[in-house]
Amino acid sequence: MPRPNSDTVEAVQASGESNFKKAAKKAKKQVDHLLHISLNIAVTGDSGAGKSSFINAIRGLQDDAPGAAKTGVTETTKEPTPYHHPTMPNVTLWDLPGIGTPNFKAKSYLKDVKINTYDFFMIISSERFRENDKMLAKEIQRRKKLFYFIRSKVDNDLRAEGSKTHFSAEETLSKIKSNCEENLKEIRNPKVFLISSKEFCAFDFEKLVDTLVLELPQHKQSALLQSVPVSSMVMLEKKIRVFEKAAWAAALVSGAVAVAPVPGLSVACDAGILLAFFTRCYYSFGLDEESLEKLSRRVDRPSLRALIKSKLVLGLAAKSAARQEICALAGGAAVEYLCSLVPGVGSAVAAVVSFSLTHRLLRNGLKELADTARTVLTEAGLQ
Known part of the structure; x- marks a missing residue:
């Protein structure tokens, strides 16, 4: 059982559980539900x-x-x-x-x-x-x-x-x-x-x-x-809430709490979980190339793809060797890359990242993806 500090207290509060062990167990279950x-x-x-x-x-x-x-x-x-x-x-x-x-x-x-x-x-x-x-x-x-x-x-x-x-x-x-x-x-x-x-x-x-x-x-x-496909702004907001509710769990399961190791929970930040979380958002919100093309044809607005300015969205969309390298990177290097894509976080991050910072990274990244999707739907007239 890790000794209480500000990170563990925040993680337990975010989970709604009474202690860190229960919070970690609940987090792993919630991320499994989200991804698998x-x-x-x-x-x-x-x-x-x-x-x-x-x-x-x-x-x-x-x-x-x-x-x-x-x-x-x-x-x-x-x-x-x-x-x-x-x-x-x-x-x-x-x-x-x-x-x-x-x-x-x-x-x-x-x-x-x-x-x-x-x-x-x-x-x-x-x-x-x-x-x-x-x-x-x-x-x-x-x-x-x-x-x-x-x-x-x-x-x-x-x-x-x-x-x-x-x-x-x-x-x-x-x-x-x-x-x-x-x-x-x-x-x-x-x-x-x-x-x-x-x-x-x-x-x-x-x-x-x-x-x-x-x-x-x-x-x-x-x-x-x-x-399911993004059919309206109302549907998009329902999808966003799914990921908002899971952000704390992804932060905790990624091993972001800088405390003594817990069985089954790595201390080093697992960038793979962060990347999986953002990738799921990207596809679920209809920001991938195929979804954007289909929506453009549906509403007769060929300029929708040009609205994408987000570094995070563009980074997830890249089908280059660089993206494959990101998936293969370990620990801090991958985290630094992901942090560099998300405004308000920057790249000053160590191999061991606090729950607070990882949670903020996830929330900021989710907000950027959600705001981009809202902009696309507004332009498409699907309010």
Whole structure:
């Protein structure tokens, strides 16, 4: 047990625990949840319903991108197929064969697809939810698993209705949802969300995310919020809060408290944890090149990338050998580099860094990344 000093006292206070040992244990658990907790999402529905496009949209990929789930009007999924999130590898979306297909009979479907693999189910239909969908929902409900109905391709419905006199998008969407809920009246408290994989951040996307955050276990909420696309300023702020809550834990686990060694906790500052923390922020906030390009096309603002002035963002974006060297550096050298990128910290740092300084480094770096993301979204008109 380390002797109390200002750093240990601050670390314990930040954790909300009663002593340093409990604080360190809680910190390691929280960082593990932030960086490694798994989230497995099952996506099922009839062929042509839009399962694969939905999976690709959550992963931020076009249907024809390398590594994208295969799409088509015929059943392309012969067995449960995992697709890892490209920047959050602990998040996996599973493309499941449609219920009632030759190799996955309705009666044994949940057993055949290994129901306990998944945290929740998305049941997708582009038209009416069918008897097999309802039967599946009842069985999932009986097994006390979470499930959600996704009415896909609503952009097509709006286009089809758009030429009619007195057309109202709001009324059309309300009618579609009401029809779905009426069709699902046999299901207890059905949750229906209207989604377009082509306009993924529109319609009920944020309602879906909000519902999942309310219903998922707390340690799974972080993985979900990190992985979903940034759809608005409100969504960005939710993501920022995830990292704000974890900053103290990352500082403590990095070994930043300059006290006697604690088992499993290095005294030398571990720059790898700091870099992992900032990298997660970078991708989660949509500051990577692919996310910026996709947002630019979506809002027709080609100048979004030019808004990036942050040294930290540019440093994380660099795909040069220098970045690879940073990952390989040990102790103080890597910390000095990271500190040099974050305003208000500078490079005057030793191999052993106090909790206070490391915590400040994380908070300042997070603020710089968050402010950059806010600037991008404001320019994009996504207030």
